[in-house]
Amino acid sequence: MSYSLLNDQIVKNDEIVIDKEDRGYQFGDGVYEVVKVYNGELFTATEHIDRFYASAEKIRIAIPYTKDKLHQLLHQLVEANNVDTGHVYFQITRGACPRNHIFPGDDVKPVITGNTKENPRPVANFENGVKATFVEDIRWLRCDIKSLNLLGAVLAKQEAHEKGCYEAILHRGETITEGSSSNIYGIKDGVLYTHPANNLILNGITRQVLLTCATEIGMSVKEEAMTKEQLLAMDEAIVSSTTSEVTPIIDIDGKAIGNGTPGEWTRKLQAQFETKIPKGINA
């Protein structure tokens, strides 16, 4: 038996029915989050929940209960599904009503759903690194919102997939922004570079943890955008996200980054990141 989150309740999966006129379905009118579960424990849940409320507020959806309540529900869901290592996905939409771009009245309530997935850590990628490809960033100008509208990301990721690459590195003109569902970094002479957290990227929770890790191991951090050319000339490159954690990029469009294997700073960052991970109640 598997369970899902539906508004303020944990219910059996087959008890969830989504209205065909839900605005999430028709407009992608909502926001979402993915939180990693390690050894049965939610990782950086508070930060993800804060961002969820912030994303919802930016599109003027009021979440109908407190952050503590949501935290508690996510915890219950993870327990109910007995998740060991994987993630919990959750989203909110503006609700169901006859199709109309204009917001519905207060009688239409937002719809919150969530589910879990058992999903092993991609340790082979951490060890060996991955290939990436440059794709033009055609998304909108509010990439700071974790929107359900993911067409730009879907098209970019598919293009990368068809080229045999793990991730699409998005660029606006010559400037690197982020990955299709991740953040991108370059390392040169022990300095970690990544795009500043503004409206052109989603400020990853993993990004924030990684920047802390970098400082802790004595790297300097520059939140400055890189050009494609600058990224290709870096000693090392990294892609980060909740599920990708700290994954080395060893090749972009057939060009090796550094010597084409994961670099020393990346290894140190991975080790530092590892110290942050919940070890569970059996540790």
Ligand SMILES: *Cc1c(COP(=O)(O)O)cnc(C)c1O
């Ligand atoms: C979710 C996401 C990220 C990574 O955020 P995390 O909180 O680290 O998972 C980066 N970029 C985009 C576009 C995303 O949707």
